[in-house]
Amino acid sequence: MENYYPTPEMLEEFAAHLAQEEKSVHTVEKYMRDIRKFIVFLGDREITKELAIAYKKNLAEQYAASSVNSMLASFNQFMEFAGWRQFKVRQIKVQRRLYCAEEKELTKEEYYRLVRAAGELNKDRLGLIIQTICSTGIRVSELVFITVNSVQSGIANVECKGKSRQVFLPQKLRILLRKYVRQKSIRRGPVFVTREGKPVNRSNVWKEMKDLCRHANVSGMKVFPHNLRHLFARTYYKMEKDISKLADLLGHSSINTTRIYIITSGNEHRRQIERMRLIL
Template identity: 55%
Template sequence: RRGYCAASVNAMLAAVNGYQEFRGAPEAKARPLKRQRRVFCDAGRELTRAEYFRLLAAARQSGRKRTLLVLQTLCATGIRVSELAFITVEAVRRGRASIRCKGKCRDILLPRALCHRLERWCSRQRIHTGPVFLTRQGRPLDRVTVWRRMKALCDQAGVARGKVFPHNLRHLFARTFYALDKNLAKLADLLGHSSIETTRIYIMESGAEHQKLLERMHLLL
């Protein structure tokens, strides 16, 4: 009656069902609502290619070289922000990084142009081994620091703050890769996903793009 979405209803039902299980009455458990997979995403949350380039321009114009390279590294490789520490001097020299996350290991290739930029950065910063991106104290950058640096660019770039966070760069990588290759299984491997269903979420088009597709069908007289 209050217009809760299916996810909210199921969350409340899960609490009720947990209580029924606790009191020894599993037969009283309620069946959760079935949810059909969405075919488009909320455009207000997804970072566009144009917005990404505006963030890069803002970082460059404000002299935030490290932030500029972090953004490009995340978006050009599709790695999680927590995996940034695996982008090492050794990996840059090889053009390949070994990522270990969630009990799994995967190898990713680094774009040549990115390697050249990271090599120049390491040379200027006198970073000879280990992670490329370090704090002033010499520790690998953490996700909170990256998140804050990204948010600091929003106003100058003219991008809504709700769109600017590290994981959205991973989504942009996924959508861009899939637009060129259309190989969902390969993309899942690159992203380190165990399930292709997770990868499907990353490549959803926006509602606006879905609307354009409907308009191009020309099924109305």
């Protein structure tokens, strides 16, 4: 009779499987973190369908529905890998949001204040990182593909999640980046590196951006690298109204993912409703 206990060996094999599926390092870490959370909940008990459902309920009591579904996706994939499909659970149904919370949406004016604050504090690298992410829509993890060669050619060849795409660098950004690499004597490789010469990572950028908040008078809830990507998406969509092309620019496999990026604030939603003028 088969026993349903996840073992350390199974976890190692699952991590290796995800790597072979060409999941990114961050994705593998996220999956493993989620599975360990389930194992803590499970304790020394054997997996049953009842416990799987109880785990789902436990998550729902602690986290937002989107976070719960993300963790359940990891749980279900592990169950699939283990051959224990009978324990997979359904995700929570979530109605698509029409607009995002105003306290979390970074506006263009706030973005400008962040860039100016970086300049006032002589944080040239940070100011250029912020402008690079926001003007190209790349992920912070993709900054490594902004190289001296890409600055010269105007095109960065970005590889992420098993996909490759070309990202065009705006002319004004190229001028600023050329000046920066000359000042820093960077002759090859990534433009944005630490003092040790290693490419900057998510935690480097996140911490530096948070330190800007007070000087720029921008809420810390709005300031993180991915919000710059959202601002790029909203700005582009307002101009072009082409969600398919925007999905390609952002490197999304699904337009449903892109829809999340172009959600506007409640204020804008209210203005649109008022402009309909359907009340006499």
